[in-house]
Amino acid sequence: MDLRLKINGSSSRCVILTSVDEKPAIEIDVPDDSFVQLIKKTGGPNIQNCFQCGTCSGSCPAGARTNYLVRGIIRKALLGLKQQCISATELWYCTTCYTCTDRCPQDVKPTDVIKAIRNVAVAEGYMLVPHQKTAQKVLEAGHAVPLDKESWQDLREKVGVERVPPNASRYAEAIEEIKKIAKKTGFDKLVEDKAEK
Amino acid sequence: MAKKSFYHFLGCIIPHRYPSVEKAAKLVFNDLGISLLDMDGATCCPAPGVFGSFDRVTWATIAARNLTIAEAGGHPITTGCNGCFASLWDANHELKHDDELRDKVNENLAEIDREFKGTIEVWHYVDALYQIAGLEKIREKVTRPFTGVRMALHPGCHWMRPKILKQKDDSERPHIFRELCETSGAEYVPYKDELICCGAGGAVRTADVKIALEFTKQKFDSLIAAGGADMIVTPCPFCELQLDAGQVEIQKYFEQEYKFDILHVVELLALAFGHEPDEFGLATHLQYMQRKSEPAWENLGIKVGEH
Numbered sequence: 001m002d003l004r005l006k007i008n009g010s011s012s013r014c015v016i017l018t019s020v021d022e023k024p025a026i027e028i029d030v031p032d033d034s035f036v037q038l039i040k041k042t043g044g045p046n047i048q049n050c051f052q053c054g055t056c057s058g059s060c061p062a063g064a065r066t067n068y069l070v071r072g073i074i075r076k077a078l079l080g081l082k083q084q085c086i087s088a089t090e091l092w093y094c095t096t097c098y099t100c101t102d103r104c105p106q107d108v109k110p111t112d113v114i115k116a117i118r119n120v121a122v123a124e125g126y127m128l129v130p131h132q133k134t135a136q137k138v139l140e141a142g143h144a145v146p147l148d149k150e151s152w153q154d155l156r157e158k159v160g161v162e163r164v165p166p167n168a169s170r171y172a173e174a175i176e177e178i179k180k181i182a183k184k185t186g187f188d189k190l191v192e193d194k195a196e197k
Numbered sequence: 198m199a200k201k202s203f204y205h206f207l208g209c210i211i212p213h214r215y216p217s218v219e220k221a222a223k224l225v226f227n228d229l230g231i232s233l234l235d236m237d238g239a240t241c242c243p244a245p246g247v248f249g250s251f252d253r254v255t256w257a258t259i260a261a262r263n264l265t266i267a268e269a270g271g272h273p274i275t276t277g278c279n280g281c282f283a284s285l286w287d288a289n290h291e292l293k294h295d296d297e298l299r300d301k302v303n304e305n306l307a308e309i310d311r312e313f314k315g316t317i318e319v320w321h322y323v324d325a326l327y328q329i330a331g332l333e334k335i336r337e338k339v340t341r342p343f344t345g346v347r348m349a350l351h352p353g354c355h356w357m358r359p360k361i362l363k364q365k366d367d368s369e370r371p372h373i374f375r376e377l378c379e380t381s382g383a384e385y386v387p388y389k390d391e392l393i394c395c396g397a398g399g400a401v402r403t404a405d406v407k408i409a410l411e412f413t414k415q416k417f418d419s420l421i422a423a424g425g426a427d428m429i430v431t432p433c434p435f436c437e438l439q440l441d442a443g444q445v446e447i448q449k450y451f452e453q454e455y456k457f458d459i460l461h462v463v464e465l466l467a468l469a470f471g472h473e474p475d476e477f478g479l480a481t482h483l484q485y486m487q488r489k490s491e492p493a494w495e496n497l498g499i500k501v502g503e504h
């Protein structure tokens with residue numbers, strides 16, 4: 001998978017923002033709107049409100065330092081260019097700060113649109129390895145940031161709280177419940193280690 | 198009036214990396230006569246930008262499972278983490294308004310004999326302190342005012358955004374967090390990039406820590422351009438981690454040294470209420486542990502050896 005390799009490598013950051021390659025015109029008479037419909041169902045219901053004003057990208061702290069362009073991704077999605085959207089590494093540079101959502105004059109809720117596109121990307125196998133590991137931790141320990149070392153317990157003791165807090169770190173049955181949920185939703189399969197293709 | 202009680206949702210970062218925040222919260226809420234109840238068996242919220250980006254239904258189901266623990270006990274939840282707040286508050290809100298999602302989630306929860314009922318509310322510490330305790334009562338408790346200490350703020354994103362949903366503060370000109378912090382007597386220092394994200398959220402820190410740190414660096418540089426500050430106060434442990442331990446990482450990646458003391462708002466208030474830093478372990482912040490350093494006590498106006 002392209003995406004994984006790119007992110008695993010040392011240059012996960014794309015520094016070249018434009019290219020000299022000649023670009024073909026995007027000639028789409030009737031865009032295939034199945035991707036848009038999928039996004040609407042997955043948590044971005046207002047995507048079609050967008051009139052491309054650019055307020056979102058102009059407000060975006062991720063766009064200010066990476067090749068991530070929220071407006072561009074929304075436009076591509078509206079054009080039905082699904083593969084381009086879900087395979088783009090930069091899709092994962094949005095910090096979900098919601099600044100664009102608070103400023104968008106059309107109530108597109110760009111943050112939610114991006115999250116919906118990420119959902120589609122993950123469902124189709126585009127997931128970064130470190131994200132996969134984080135997800136696996138929740139299934140193993142009940143926590144994305146687990147109490148996984150003796151030294152963290154020592155730290156707790158030092159500040160004067162119980163060595164193990166009353167969360168899933170203490171209650172194994174809580175972790176069992178999370179595993180059952182993940183099995184039911186298929187999330188366990190979604191984030192399990194996959195043989196390199 | 199009966200004593201107000203909240204279920205105390207710890208999440209991951211507070212209990213597992215910044216336990217000083219957990220202890221400080223207990224001191225502050227106790228001083229204000231608000232009970233914090235253990236939330237036995239709560240898990241990861243789960244991280245909204247991470248799990249919400251992977252699979253919305255799984256995210257909502259795990260969040261709903263946490264909510265059912267509080268529903269069973271009949272008390273609202275409070276959390277000191279913007280991320281946990283975003284997950285629990287947003288999931289609670291969405292499940293109360295989106296029947297389709299609620300049906301799916303309850304079908305999943307049936308596997309573990311739970312059901313989301315929608316009977317409780319979720320509060321950030323900031324809102325509980327501001328609305329339930331109230332600024333006046335908080336001011337009365339301040340016995341060690343931070344007079345003359347210059348305080349910059351990092352409110353972070355998710356406790357107030359999206360503003361249309363959260364409906365509590367103007368995210369372009371927020372005042373609630375500032376007013377709460379100002380009860381400590383510290384002097385508020387504005388800087389241009391105060392409202393920019395710390396960079397850690399949305400699974401970015403996990404994907405590419407260097408990009409995440411660039412956000413943080415921008416904030417620091419903006420603060421320095423505004424004349425600097427003696428401390429930065431935040432209502433979120435993930436922001437705290439990014440701003441605190443992030444300084445050590447920035448040094449590694451960008452060879453630039455920053456020395457800011459980063460306090461969670463409940464740590465600020467615990468000190469202002471007269472608690473000694475050792476009572477909740479202020480010096481255990483990862484920045485100090487990794488650098489083998491200490492808070493700049495003098496700048497914070499705290500006499501060492503006084504405790």
Ligand code: SF4
Pocket residue numbers: 049050051052053054055056057071074103104105106107108109110
């Ligand atoms: S701010 Fe809203 S309407 Fe404008 S380009 Fe972005 S999403 Fe579209």
Ligand code: SF4
Pocket residue numbers: 056059060061062063070093094095096097098099100101110111114
């Ligand atoms: S939520 Fe994401 S897309 Fe929107 S401004 Fe923040 S980083 Fe940019």
